[in-house]
Amino acid sequence: MKIIPTAIDGCFVIEPAVFKDGRGYFMETFNAAKFKELTGIDTPFVQDNESYSNYGVIRGLHLQQGKHAQAKLVRCIKGTILDVAVDLRKESKTYMQYVAVELSGENKKQLYVPRGFAHGYSVLSEEALFAYKCDNFYNKGSEGGLRYDDPRLNIDWQLDASKVLVSDKDIKL
Numbered sequence: 636m637k638i639i640p641t642a643i644d645g646c647f648v649i650e651p652a653v654f655k656d657g658r659g660y661f662m663e664t665f666n667a668a669k670f671k672e673l674t675g676i677d678t679p680f681v682q683d684n685e686s687y688s689n690y691g692v693i694r695g696l697h698l699q700q701g702k703h704a705q706a707k708l709v710r711c712i713k714g715t716i717l718d719v720a721v722d723l724r725k726e727s728k729t730y731m732q733y734v735a736v737e738l739s740g741e742n743k744k745q746l747y748v749p750r751g752f753a754h755g756y757s758v759l760s761e762e763a764l765f766a767y768k769c770d771n772f773y774n775k776g777s778e779g780g781l782r783y784d785d786p787r788l789n790i791d792w793q794l795d796a797s798k799v800l801v802s803d804k805d806i807k808l
């Protein structure tokens with residue numbers, strides 16, 4: 636397992652060790668002890684989520700606020716996505732800056748998104764299976780976010796604009 640820092644403090648990429656053999660491969664997708672040793676974060680992840688989407692879907696940019704804030708450890712099991720984390724920590728040097736990382740079933744990279752970030756992703760492949768761990772429970776009443784096309788961010792989601800599919804909830808952000 637390797638930790639690769641990003642341009643934003645506290646947000647980093649994880650490359651798990653992958654053991655390939657004649658049968659296929661094996662990898663640890665999360666190991667609390669190694670995670671703590673390498674990152675210093677003693678994370679009590681309490682919820683695991685999975686979502687499936689087709690090409691053109693953008694989910695985000697989401698966060699939960701206040702005491703319901705969530706850190707997330709995200710990965711793409713199948714397909715390819717562009718994962719985006721926007722720093723909304725008011726005191727941060729990189730406030731309103733973002734990291735964008737391609738995560739795929741092939742590269743097996745994970746992104747750690749700290750509390751105080753808005754998070755989203757676009758689906759670049761025909762289909763994508765996405766999974767993530769959260770260190771706080773889902774709380775509908777504390778949901779907030781930014782629109783995927785917020786002009787202050789001007790994120791290139793790497794999609795054909797005519798194929799973009801966003802939920803009604805996310806259009807209203």
Ligand SMILES: Cc1cn([C@H]2C[C@H](O)[C@@H](COP(=O)(O)OP(=O)(O)O[C@H]3O[C@@H](C)C(=O)[C@@H](O)[C@H]3O)O2)c(=O)[nH]c1=O
Pocket residue numbers: 684686694695696697698754755756773802804
């Ligand atoms: C996120 C979530 C949703 N739900 C329900 C609410 C709703 O009826 C249905 C779909 O919810 P959403 O449209 O919010 O799902 P989605 O747009 O996939 O929301 C997710 O997007 C990504 C980018 C994130 O970062 C996540 O934290 C989460 O906000 O699932 C839960 O029951 N538990 C959860 O933890």
